[in-house]
Amino acid sequence: MKSDEHPEPIDYRFTLANERTFLAWIRTALGLLAGAVAVHTLVEPLGAAGLLRAAVLVCIAMAFLLSIGSYRRWCAVERAMRAGAALPGPGPAPILGAGMTVISVLAAAAVVLS
Template sequence: MTTAEPENTAEPDNTAEPEPDYRFTLANERTFLAWLRTALGLVAGGVAVHQLVPGWSVPGARTALAALALALATVLAAASYPRWRRVQRAMRRGEPLPSSPLVPVLAVGVLVITLFAAVLVLVG
């Protein structure tokens, strides 16, 4: 009488996967850190707008602009590690690199923040 082996549903161990060229691993890490630097820059910008920019004629404008920058920073910081991990896994498995939704999110987010700031500056 044989017993069935329990099915392992956990994520496979990376020890069986070949290590990618270290240059690609380091490039992936630099990209991850660039996403984090961008998020930190947005945090600094949001705090600076809220604390240092004199009030505009539109009530709550500073808070809204700061909140937009902080919201985009939160999205980038939260999504950067899973992106790094997906790319690292694809490199180890020799698969095509996954596309990233972060690029259009960042582009649209910065565009929205910039347009909102421009309107506030023009309105005064």
């Protein structure tokens, strides 16, 4: 083991895996944003506008939170790997799970009411 002045290099595969995970979260956020735009543009005029507007706003909020959360997680994982510490918890996954639950309920209610 090397001293603190010269830490052991991280295996590049772990750094690249961390980057791929970050990019996957960003793609998910982009998909949510695209879905929000599509629902707002194509579906909202058909009926149940209030529920669909709420679903659109939840999608936009989730995209925002996932973008920030994924960057923070990427940084935290990089720091932990460089320090040889335990990796942080689940990151933005609970945000996505909770948000998708809300969107599913709103979409189901919109279908039932229209």
